[in-house]
């Protein structure tokens with residue numbers, strides 16, 4: 054298949070299963086470069102599974118994922134792909150400071166055996182300041198609150214200076230001020246031409262935060278510019294069993 058130009062991610066005919074039971078069917082998606090895209094859908098719709106499959110963390114039954122105009126898959130382009138996993142899915146018990154965790158974001162560029170340079174330490178400081186965590190650099194990550202851990206993971210992804218970011222519910226468990234700060238960061242990434250794919254639950258904020266949206270419920274219901282595809286009919290198709298949730302937005 055010919056890869057179209059100017060796509061950050063292209064997903065082609067992707068089917069993903071757990072224990073032989075498919076949970077995502079025939080996913081075809083094209084995410085243009087420079088978009089801030091929300092992935093929305095009800096609980097169990099397959100949002101996290103989609104992100105993990107795009108990142109190569111889950112092996113699909115069928116299909117393929119191409120990055121950056123077909124210039125490679127996740128293995129060859131991994132330094133250009135950043136990932137902020139769901140905060141609850143990370144084991145924070147390993148002994149590392151906040152600075153160590155953010156420096157890991159630089160290791161893709163550095164290689165594991167190289168010592169961090171002054172510029173990496175500086176970048177670490179800058180990204181920690183961006184997420185308001187500069188005063189916690191020497192704190193053990195296990196001694197942070199859930200929202201603070203989330204911000205550190207975001208800083209780590211920023212330090213990677215990737216082209217495409219995947220974030221799984223970055224607003225989960227953070228206060229209103231932190232949410233505002235994260236939204237500002239996402240917009241800054243977009244202004245730099247980066248592409249950001251965000252699993253998101255709050256339907257009301259979709260038009261404010263994002264310019265592109267994919268609605269899924271085991272299959273793709275719609276994907277495109279927010280002003281074109283984020284409407285009542287598509288929301289009803291996506292959330293057909295969630296009347297209460299729908300009433301809050303349509």
Ligand SMILES: Nc1ncnc2c1ncn2[C@@H]1O[C@H](COP(=O)(O)OP(=O)(O)OP(=O)(O)O)[C@@H](O)[C@H]1O
Nearest residue numbers: 071072076094095096097098099100101102103252
């Ligand atoms: N490791 C696993 N083994 C078996 N089934 C799984 C596994 N992980 C997820 N599933 C199932 O796959 C489906 C999709 O799960 P997924 O976590 O991708 O949904 P989601 O849209 O991210 O949900 P939520 O909004 O609740 O986070 C669900 O039915 C879930 O129970």
